[in-house]
Amino acid sequence: MSNYRLEKTEEEWKQELSPEEYRVLRQKGTERPHTGEYNLHFKNGDYHCRACNAKLFESEHKFESGCGWPSFDEAVEGAIEYIRDTTHGMIRTETVCANCGSHLGHVFNDGPKETTGQRYCINSVSIDFDSKEENNID
Numbered sequence: 001m002s003n004y005r006l007e008k009t010e011e012e013w014k015q016e017l018s019p020e021e022y023r024v025l026r027q028k029g030t031e032r033p034h035t036g037e038y039n040l041h042f043k044n045g046d047y048h049c050r051a052c053n054a055k056l057f058e059s060e061h062k063f064e065s066g067c068g069w070p071s072f073d074e075a076v077e078g079a080i081e082y083i084r085d086t087t088h089g090m091i092r093t094e095t096v097c098a099n100c101g102s103h104l105g106h107v108f109n110d111g112p113k114e115t116t117g118q119r120y121c122i123n124s125v126s127i128d129f130d131s132k133e134e135n136n137i138d
Helices: 010-016 019-025
Strands: 045-049 055-058 080-085 092-097 103-108 119-122 127-131
Touching: 010 019, 055 119, 080 103
Parallel strands: none
Antiparallel strands: 045 055, 045 127, 080 092, 092 103, 103 119
């Protein structure tokens, strides 16, 4: 097991996640660019880890980067663990959920310079959205 607050066996994860969610979240896969449900999603609310529901990002930090995946310039403090990734002949920084260790994507230093300068490039299948929009019923 790991040192995450939420620990499950890989068999438990396989039972709880869809095959695509398992491939991305637990096997460090990547969804195809421009295909994820949250790529061009800009509603008011919070984004949570699809595996454990930990809050990861707030909508005010989401921006359109043109990269084909949801992009954020800042994460919720303490929500992300950063891991050096040297796969595919590159040096990158992998982002994983600090609560359960699930793979989210990567963070790069080519984000908006007027804010943090960071671009969290996140797989849509790794996150869920919780709307903050009010439902006004008369």
